[in-house]
Amino acid sequence: MQTSPTLLTMLEKLVPLIDDWFYTMLASLPANLCTIKRNLAHHFCRVLRRLISLNKIWDSLVGLLQNADSISKMLSDWRRTNVEEICSEVAFGIKRPESRHVMLTLFKEFEYLLERQAGPDKLMQWFETVVERYVTAAARKRGCPVRQIARHFLLIWVTVGTRVLRDLTLASTLSFGES
Structure with missing residues (x-):
């Protein structure tokens, strides 16, 4: 990197x-x-x-995650984002209600990382763990190609990310657009 x-x-x-x-x-x-x-x-x-x-x-x-003030702003903005609603909308839209729980779990883990002011290395470890849990392990468990599970997971991830960014943009948050 x-x-x-x-x-x-x-x-x-x-x-x-x-x-x-x-x-x-x-x-x-x-x-x-x-x-x-x-x-x-x-x-x-x-x-x-x-x-x-x-x-x-x-x-x-890396620059943002090494700045305590930026992390505090991100955490404050994150807490004002209605993640429950976003998860419900996305789960309904993709016709997979069980994915709501997974998204909420990931949101809570992300918030926990922000609270602990986790650095880039911890964030990368978390991403790798997420991929292992929800893509690699799921593919092994279901006996289907990793590519298929990865595409589905990325579809959800991008959809959720887009909704979160939309909410952050509409709310004119303090941390959005910092670099």
């Missing part, structure tokens, strides 16, 4: 060029091989762009 800003800047400039380079380099290959290799290069570039974005988000998060 720790990458120098110089390396990130270089990667940001390099990634768009890679697609062009592969397009030019592979032009003399047979069409089907050229298409396969270009698609792989394009996919590789998308992954690099995502990693660069995640790294920037992580850097911002």
